[in-house]
Amino acid sequence: MYIVQIASECAPVIKAGGLGDVVYGLSRELEIQGNCVELILPKYDCMRYDHIWGLHEAYRDLWVPWYGAAIHCSVYCGWVHGRVCFFIEPHSEDNFFNRGCYYGCHDDNMRFAFFSKAALEFIHQSNKRPDVIHCHDWQTGLIPVMLYEIYQYHGMSNQRVCYTIHNFKHQGFGGCEILWATGLSRESYYFDPERLQDNFNPFSLNFMKGGIVYSNAVTTVSPHHADEARYTSIAYGLGHSLYLAQDKFSGVLNGIDTDFWHPETDRYIPEHYTKDDLAGKAENKKALRERLLLQDVDKPLIAYIGRLDDQKGVHLVHHAIYYALNKGAQFVLLGSPTESAIGSWFSHEKRHLNDNPDVHLELSFNEELSHLIYAGADMIVVPSNYEPCGLTQMIGLKYGTVPIVRGVGGLVNTVFDRDYDNYHLPEERNGYVFYNTDNYALESAMERAIGLWYDYPEEFEKLIIQGMNCDYSWKYPGKEYLAIYEHIRHK
Numbered sequence: 001m002y003i004v005q006i007a008s009e010c011a012p013v014i015k016a017g018g019l020g021d022v023v024y025g026l027s028r029e030l031e032i033q034g035n036c037v038e039l040i041l042p043k044y045d046c047m048r049y050d051h052i053w054g055l056h057e058a059y060r061d062l063w064v065p066w067y068g069a070a071i072h073c074s075v076y077c078g079w080v081h082g083r084v085c086f087f088i089e090p091h092s093e094d095n096f097f098n099r100g101c102y103y104g105c106h107d108d109n110m111r112f113a114f115f116s117k118a119a120l121e122f123i124h125q126s127n128k129r130p131d132v133i134h135c136h137d138w139q140t141g142l143i144p145v146m147l148y149e150i151y152q153y154h155g156m157s158n159q160r161v162c163y164t165i166h167n168f169k170h171q172g173f174g175g176c177e178i179l180w181a182t183g184l185s186r187e188s189y190y191f192d193p194e195r196l197q198d199n200f201n202p203f204s205l206n207f208m209k210g211g212i213v214y215s216n217a218v219t220t221v222s223p224h225h226a227d228e229a230r231y232t233s234i235a236y237g238l239g240h241s242l243y244l245a246q247d248k249f250s251g252v253l254n255g256i257d258t259d260f261w262h263p264e265t266d267r268y269i270p271e272h273y274t275k276d277d278l279a280g281k282a283e284n285k286k287a288l289r290e291r292l293l294l295q296d297v298d299k300p301l302i303a304y305i306g307r308l309d310d311q312k313g314v315h316l317v318h319h320a321i322y323y324a325l326n327k328g329a330q331f332v333l334l335g336s337p338t339e340s341a342i343g344s345w346f347s348h349e350k351r352h353l354n355d356n357p358d359v360h361l362e363l364s365f366n367e368e369l370s371h372l373i374y375a376g377a378d379m380i381v382v383p384s385n386y387e388p389c390g391l392t393q394m395i396g397l398k399y400g401t402v403p404i405v406r407g408v409g410g411l412v413n414t415v416f417d418r419d420y421d422n423y424h425l426p427e428e429r430n431g432y433v434f435y436n437t438d439n440y441a442l443e444s445a446m447e448r449a450i451g452l453w454y455d456y457p458e459e460f461e462k463l464i465i466q467g468m469n470c471d472y473s474w475k476y477p478g479k480e481y482l483a484i485y486e487h488i489r490h491k
C-alpha cells in the first residue's frame with residue numbers, strides 16, 4: 001500500500017512531544033511491514049537539520065492557492081533516519097515556518113491551514129496518488145475537508161483519509177478568513193453543525209471537528225482514551241461529533257520505536273544493558289548523577305520527563321518532588337513548560353532546590369538527556385490529569401524504569417499495578433497505579449514503590465524485568481492501522 005503521512009512533527013527532526021515519536025515510529029513500522037510510506041512536513045527554520053540526510057530541492061515551483069492569489073513554495077526532500085520526508089517551504093511575507101518555534105504563534109491556525117493546503121497541492125501537482133493519507137491532530141484537520149470538497153474533483157477521488165487525534169484539548173479554531181484563504185469559501189455551507197461549525201461557539205470553525213466529520217476513519221491513541229472520549233467530557237466538546245462518527249471511530253494503542261528506544265543499542269547512553277544483566281543500568285544511574293551533580297548514595301532515583309502542562313498534572317509532579325525527598329529518594333525532572341506561569345513556578349522551585357544534592361530540575365527540551373534519564377532512573381512518575389496514550393511510561397518500561405502512573409487514558413492500557421491489579425497475573429504486572437488527583441493518592445503509590453526498592457530489592461528487580469518483558473513496540477499497532485487502511489480503501 002502507498003501511504004502518505006502528513007503532520008506537524010516527526011521525531012527526531014521535528015519533535016515537541018509524543019506526536020513526533022508516533023509519526024516517525026508508525027511510518028517506520030508500516031515500511032517494515034512492506035508498504036511504501038512518505039511524509040509531508042513543514043520546513044521549519046528551527047528543526048534539527050542534523051537529523052536529515054541528503055536534503056535537496058525536489059520541487060521548485062509549487063504555487064499554492066491562497067486568498068484568491070497564490071504563494072510560491074519550494075519542496076525539499078531528505079531522509080530522516082531512513083524515512084523519505086518532503087518539507088514544504090513557503091516564500092511569503094507571512095514567514096509561516098521561520099519563527100524559531102513549532103507552535104505558539106498568534107496565527108497558528110493560518111500557518112497550519114496553509115500547510116494543509118500546500119500538502120494537498122503538492123500531492124496533486126506532483127501526481128502522487130497514495131491509497132491512504134494519514135493526518136494527525138488539529139494542524140491537519142482541514143486536509144480531509146479540502147480533499148473531499150475540492151481535490152476529489154481534481155483527480156483525487158480515490159484517496160482515503162485516516163485521521164488520528166493525539167490530544168482533544170487543542171482543536172484549532174478560525175473564522176471565515178480560513179474559508180477564504182483556503183478556497184473553501186461558501187460560509188453558510190461550512191458554518192453548519194454538520195460540518196465545521198464548533199459545537200459550542202457558532203461563530204467559530206473547528207479544524208478537528210472537520211477532521212472527524214470528513215475522514216474515512218478516525219482514531220485516538222489508546223482504546224481506553226477512545227472510551228473516555230466517547231463517554232466523558234475529555235473530548236473537550238467534540239463528544240457529540242464522535243457519537244455521530246461512532247462507526248468509524250476507534251482507539252489504537254501507540255507503540256514506541258524500539259530501534260530508537262532500546263537499552264541494548266541506545267547511542268545516547270554510556271552503558272548498554274539487557275534484562276538478563278542490569279549492571280549497565282546501575283552504571284547509567286551513576287553517569288546521570290555525575291552529569292547532574294547529584295550525590296552518589298544508596299537511594300532510589302525517581303524521574304519525570306514530559307511537557308510541563310496542566311494535562312500532565314503539574315501539581316502532582318510538584319508534590320512528587322518533595323514527597324520523594326522526604327521518603328529518602330532522589331528526583332530528576334526534565335520538563336518543557338508550555339505556559340509562562342508554569343515555567344516561572346518551576347524556575348522558582350529550581351532556584352529553591354539548587355543546593356540540594358538529591359534533586360535536579362532541568363527546564364528545557366533535551367532529547368539526549370532524556371535517554372540517560374530513562375536508563376539511569378529507578379522509577380518514572382506520570383501523574384497526568386488525562387493522557388491519551390502516554391509514551392514515557394512505555395519507554396520507561398523498556399529501560400527497566402518502573403512507572404508510577406495515574407489510571408487514565410493509555411496509562412490504563414499499559415501499566416498494571418503490582419499489588420492491586422485484578423486483570424493481570426502477578427507476573428504480568430509492571431508498575432504502580434493510583435486514581436485520584438490528590439496528593440494522598442500519589443503518595444500511596446510512591447510509598448509502595450519506594451518501600452519495595454528499599455525493603456525487597458529482589459522483588460523490585462523482578463518488577464523491573466517484568467516491565468522489560470512487555471512488548472509495546474509498533475508491531476501490533478502497525479498491523480491495526482494497516483487493517484484500518486485496508487478497510488477504508490475498499491469502501
Ligand SMILES: Nc1ncnc2c1ncn2[C@@H]1O[C@H](COP(=O)(O)OP(=O)(O)O[C@H]2O[C@H](CO)[C@@H](O)[C@H](O)[C@H]2O)[C@@H](O)[C@H]1O
Binds near residue numbers: 306367370388390391
Ligand atoms: N523536556 C523534554 N526533553 C526531552 N524529551 C521530552 C521532553 N518532554 C517530553 N519529551 C519526550 O516527548 C515524548 C512525550 O510523550 P508523551 O506521550 O508525554 O506525549 P505528549 O503529551 O507530548 O503528546 C500527546 O501525543 C502522544 C502521542 O500520541 C500521546 O502519547 C500523549 O498521551 C499525548 O498527550 C517522549 O518521547 C518524551 O521523552
